[in-house]
Amino acid sequence: MMKLYPLKFKPIPQYRIWGGNELNEVLSEDLRMDKLGEIWSISCLDGFVSEVENGPLKGQNLKDLILKYKGELMGNKVWAKFQSEFPLLIKFIDAAEPLSVQVHPNDELAKKRHNSFGKTEMWYIIEAKEDAELIIGFQDEMTPESYQNHLENETLEKVMNKVSVEKGDVLYLPSGRVHAIGAGVILAEIQQASDITYRIYDYNRIDKDGKKRELHTELALDAIDFHPIEKIKTDYTLSNNQLENLLETPYFESKIYSGDQEIAVSSNEEMKILICTEGQLKLQTEFGGIELKKFESALIPASVKEFKIISSHATVLEVKVP
Template identity: 40%
Template sequence: MNILKFKPLLKTTIWGGEKIVPFKHLDSNEKQVGESWEVSGVKDNESIVAEGDYAGWKLNDLVASLKDKLVGKENYERFGNEFPLLVKFIDARQQLSIQVHPTDEQAQALGKSRGKTEMWYVMKSDADASLRSGLKQQITPEEYTAMVENDTITDALAEYSVKEGDVFFLPAGRIHSIGAGCFLAEIQETSDITYRIYDFKRKDKEGNYRQLHTKEAAACIDYTVYPDYRTKYEPRKDEPVELVRCPYFTTSVYDLTEPMTIDYSDLDSFVIFVGLSGSGEITDAEGNVTPFQAGESVLLPATMTTVKVSGTIKFLESYV
């Protein structure tokens, strides 16, 4: 089975910018593209295979057909026919809402399949870009509600100026917000459940305020205060650097200037590569060559035991 590429699902948003279309080398006139869903098994938003033997197939239909050959034995037993990761590019021209996501247990109590733990890898963003992640002061649920009502909730949040290469891990329950000027890759559980806490009194194009979920969010927020929410790591060339390891995904970054063979023979999972910068190609064990460049995301099936990546390219590697 060959490496898979998918058609991007572009999402126009009121806060979206103009970075995604050129970054992905797309022939599109769409404006205010806030998100490109790169690999998605979310119902009604499934990725479509772009080329090859399975061109036109929806991702979850492919999982149902290929089962463990695509996602791995343990993953298929755990997640069934729903692909377990959602990968996005996000371009925020304006400040996004302050929000939080429930845990799996909280989501399932509401009849949803799972909650949402996620991570951000910051790409080339505006010079003044910033984001918010976590609480910087101890507050109670009652104080949280009052701060939302009197427009001071941002005073309780940790804010970070960001640059290319910054990483933030966002376990379910961590309050957060992507700031204006941020351009990033997001890797998360397959879930689209979000509780919008505060939206800066912003109105949509019809002049209406967007729905808030202040009460639901209060029950999901982790009120623990940590000294620093940024993920620290040491960048290195030509070797994998692990960024996040959690029950939902493991993500590393590669910054290659020379060819590297990556051995997946002991891994019982699919692997996703997310191109961040540069270009190159991926050669599988049978000698099949797949071009790979910044702005592309590719899926390696679980049956693929080794690949050789060549070129000058930086990319994320994620698997479950």
């Protein structure tokens, strides 16, 4: 069986009513579009399975590779837990206009209603305009009754917690946390492999067909965490030319590297995902190398024992499944 090597995948572009055009720079001309809201960089969701675009495995899809290589690709512990279900979805998002205010269900609710994983996620802000904001939770303690009153009176925006953001900010969004990305934000999103979203408010926006988008008011009610949030942004250390811890969650763990020197990283026989958010770099292993630039990702199979990050003023997120 062919030895595994660092894998890049063909990007999956997604039209969104609120999308911009910045992400088009990493797409071939035939994939570019107006209102490009998202690029799904690594996905195994039905209908959106990533296809390898480099090396001898070019053209094969991630689902087939998981079934063929099992623990060699995902790591024995992750394979034993998830089998053929790839546990993460990696995205880049360009919000030229505000996203809807939304919430995602937890594992239990998502399994019961949709036979799906829940959706806990993390955002890393790649670019943000000077006045860019996010909506993260509520300003004060809410109850289902007070929440519904605000919905009915169209005053929900007044009680949402708005947060100014800038490049390099990290935000943790466990399932149940109401949120929205504001206009002028480009970010990398690391999340559970789920596309279950309950839209609760959409600014009375009209879609390309002249209709208001569907809201999921009743479904959202049981999913929302109504408690205020003590700490919204994640504190972390950014050291030049070192890999530093960023965030640990039950679903994924992340680190960050920023610099311009070569560093060697052990895989510890775990699958790693590298996400380039600034500059460019080369990943070198005994089985070959690939180049990554801004808005690109790569999967390092667990069977690759060590890899080198050869950076040209790059910032990179490293992600693994605990």
